[in-house]
Amino acid sequence: MTAPLKIAIAGLGTVGGGTLRLLQRNALLLERRGGRRLIVVAVSARDRRRDRGADLRAVRWYEDPVAMASDPDIDVVVELIGGADGVAREVVETALAHGRHVVSANKALLAHHGTWLARLAEAHAVSLAFEAAVAGGIPILKALREGLAANEVTRLYGILNGTCNYILTEMRESGREFAEVLAEAQRLGYAESDPSFDIDGVDAAHKLALLAAVGFGIPVNFPGVHVEGIRHVSALDIEFASELGYHIKLLGLARRTENGLEQRVHPCMVPRSTPIAHVEGVFNAVVVEGDFAGRVMLEGRGAGAEPTASAVVADLLDIAAERWSPSFTIPVASLDTLAAAPMERHRGAYYVRLMVVDRPGVIADIAAALRDEQVSMEQMLQRGRAPGEAVPIVLTTHETEEAAMRRALLRIGALDSVLEPPRMIRVEDL
Ligand SMILES: NC(=O)c1ccc[n+]([C@@H]2O[C@H](COP(=O)([O-])OP(=O)(O)OC[C@H]3O[C@@H](n4cnc5c(N)ncnc54)[C@H](OP(=O)(O)O)[C@@H]3O)[C@@H](O)[C@H]2O)c1
Numbered sequence: 074m075t076a077p078l079k080i081a082i083a084g085l086g087t088v089g090g091g092t093l094r095l096l097q098r099n100a101l102l103l104e105r106r107g108g109r110r111l112i113v114v115a116v117s118a119r120d121r122r123r124d125r126g127a128d129l130r131a132v133r134w135y136e137d138p139v140a141m142a143s144d145p146d147i148d149v150v151v152e153l154i155g156g157a158d159g160v161a162r163e164v165v166e167t168a169l170a171h172g173r174h175v176v177s178a179n180k181a182l183l184a185h186h187g188t189w190l191a192r193l194a195e196a197h198a199v200s201l202a203f204e205a206a207v208a209g210g211i212p213i214l215k216a217l218r219e220g221l222a223a224n225e226v227t228r229l230y231g232i233l234n235g236t237c238n239y240i241l242t243e244m245r246e247s248g249r250e251f252a253e254v255l256a257e258a259q260r261l262g263y264a265e266s267d268p269s270f271d272i273d274g275v276d277a278a279h280k281l282a283l284l285a286a287v288g289f290g291i292p293v294n295f296p297g298v299h300v301e302g303i304r305h306v307s308a309l310d311i312e313f314a315s316e317l318g319y320h321i322k323l324l325g326l327a328r329r330t331e332n333g334l335e336q337r338v339h340p341c342m343v344p345r346s347t348p349i350a351h352v353e354g355v356f357n358a359v360v361v362e363g364d365f366a367g368r369v370m371l372e373g374r375g376a377g378a379e380p381t382a383s384a385v386v387a388d389l390l391d392i393a394a395e396r397w398s399p400s401f402t403i404p405v406a407s408l409d410t411l412a413a414a415p416m417e418r419h420r421g422a423y424y425v426r427l428m429v430v431d432r433p434g435v436i437a438d439i440a441a442a443l444r445d446e447q448v449s450m451e452q453m454l455q456r457g458r459a460p461g462e463a464v465p466i467v468l469t470t471h472e473t474e475e476a477a478m479r480r481a482l483l484r485i486g487a488l489d490s491v492l493e494p495p496r497m498i499r500v501e502d503l
Pocket residue numbers: 083084085086087088089117118119120121123136137138152153154155156160178179180181205206209375376377378381
C-alpha cells in the first residue's frame with residue numbers, strides 16, 4: 074500500500090479553511106483518485122484559537138510557517154497566506170529548498186517570483202503548482218498544460234477579476250456610477266476594504282502574467298503587462314457601449330503580434346454577440362485560441378473558499394499520483410524568449426467619448442485632429458442638442474496604431490471646446 078501524502082497547510086483563512094474541509098469531506102474519493110490517502114499533518118496560521126471549521130486535534134500546529142516548511146515529516150506544503158514577499162515567499166522557498174512539493178494560490182508571489190521559484194523547484198526535483206492562483210475554480214492551467222498541449226496558442230484572454238466584473242455588470246444593469254456600485258460591492262463582501270488591487274487591474278495582471286507564461290511557454294513577465302483599471306469607466310460609457318452593441322469588460326489579453334507578445338489588462342468594448350460578453354457578476358472566464366483546437370472557453374467561479382480549494386486539491390492529487398510537470402509546462406531553461414510588444418505599437422479599434430461645448434465647428438476640429446494623425450473614424454454619435462452647453466460626443470475608429478490614437482487624443486483634449494480629458498476604451502475584435 075502506497076504511503077499517504079503528508080500535507081502541511083500554511084494559512085487557514087478563506088482558501089485554507091476551504092481546503093481543509095474539502096480534504097476531510099472528500100477523503101475517500103481523493104484516496105481512490107490519487108492512489109493513496111491525502112492527509113493533513115501540520116498547519117500554521119496566526120491565531121490558534123480561531124475555529125477553522127475542521128477537526129485539527131491530530132494535526133501539528135506551527136506558530137512559524139517557515140519552520141513548518143522544513144519539517145522532515147511532510148511531503149508537500151500548501152501556501153495560502155498571500156503577499157508577493159515576506160512570510161509567504163519564505164515558506165515557499167524554504168519548502169522547495171528542502172525538497173518538498175509546493176502548491177500555492179498566491180498569484181502575487183508567483184507573478185513576481187514565479188520563474189525563479191520554478192527554477193528552484195526543478196533544482197530540487199519537486200513540483201511547484203498553482204492552478205488556484207489563476208481564475209480560482211477554473212482549471213485553465215491544466216487545460217493549457219494537458220488538453221491543449223498540442224497547440225500553438227495564438228491568443229488567450231479572459232475575465233480574470235470577479236470584483237471588477239461584478240461592478241461593471243451592476244453598473245450596466247442599474248445605470249449607477251462606479252463609486253456607488255463599488256461601495257455596495259464592499260458592503261456585500263465582493264470587494265476588499267482596500268479595493269485598489271482589484272479595481273486598478275493589478276490582480277488581473279498577476280493572473281494574466283501566469284496564464285501567458287503557461288500558455289506561451291515564456292518566463293513570467295509581470296512588469297511587461299500594460300495595466301489599466303476600471304475607475305474611469307462611467308455610467309455614460311456603459312450606456313453608449315450598449316447603444317453601439319458592446320458590453321464593457323475588464324479583460325486580460327495576451328497575443329502574439331509581429332512586434333512580439335502583447336500582454337495587457339484594461340477595460341474593453343466586447344461585442345455583445347460573443348459568449349464572453351455574457352459572463353456576468355463575479356464569474357470569470359478564459360478563452361484560449363489554439364492553432365488546431367480553435368477557440369476554447371472555460372467559465373466558472375474565480376474566487377471563494379470552495380472553488381479555490383477545488384483547484385488547490387486538484388494540484389495535490391497530481392502530486393499524490395506523481396503526475397506533475399514543470400510549472401510552466403517546459404523546464405525554465407527551455408522557455409521561449411518572446412520579446413514584449415510595446416503598447417504604443419498595439420493596433421486596434423478605439424471608442425472615444427468627449428464632453429464638448431455644443432457650438433458650430435467643434436466636430437470639424439475633432440475630425441481635423443484625427444485626420445492629421447491618420448486615424449480613420451468609423452462612426453460618431455451625438456446625443457441631444459443644447460447650444461452653448463456641454464454634450465457628449467462618442468466616436469469609434471477603424472483599426473489604428475495606439476501611438477497615433479494617443480497623439481490625436483492629446484490634440485483633441487487641447488481644444489477649447491473639449492471640456493474634460495477624452496475617455497478612450499479599446500474595442501476588441503474577439
Ligand atoms: N480568497 C479567494 O477567493 C482566493 C482565490 C484565489 C486565490 N487566493 C489567494 O489565496 C491566498 C490566501 O487567500 P485567502 O483569501 O485565503 O486569505 P485570508 O483569508 O486572509 O487568509 C490568510 C491566512 O494566512 C494566515 N497568516 C497570515 N500571516 C501569517 C503568518 N505570518 N504566519 C502564519 N499564518 C499567517 C492567516 O492567519 P489567521 O487566520 O490566524 O489570521 C490566515 O489564516 C492569497 O494568496 C490569495 O491571493 C484567494
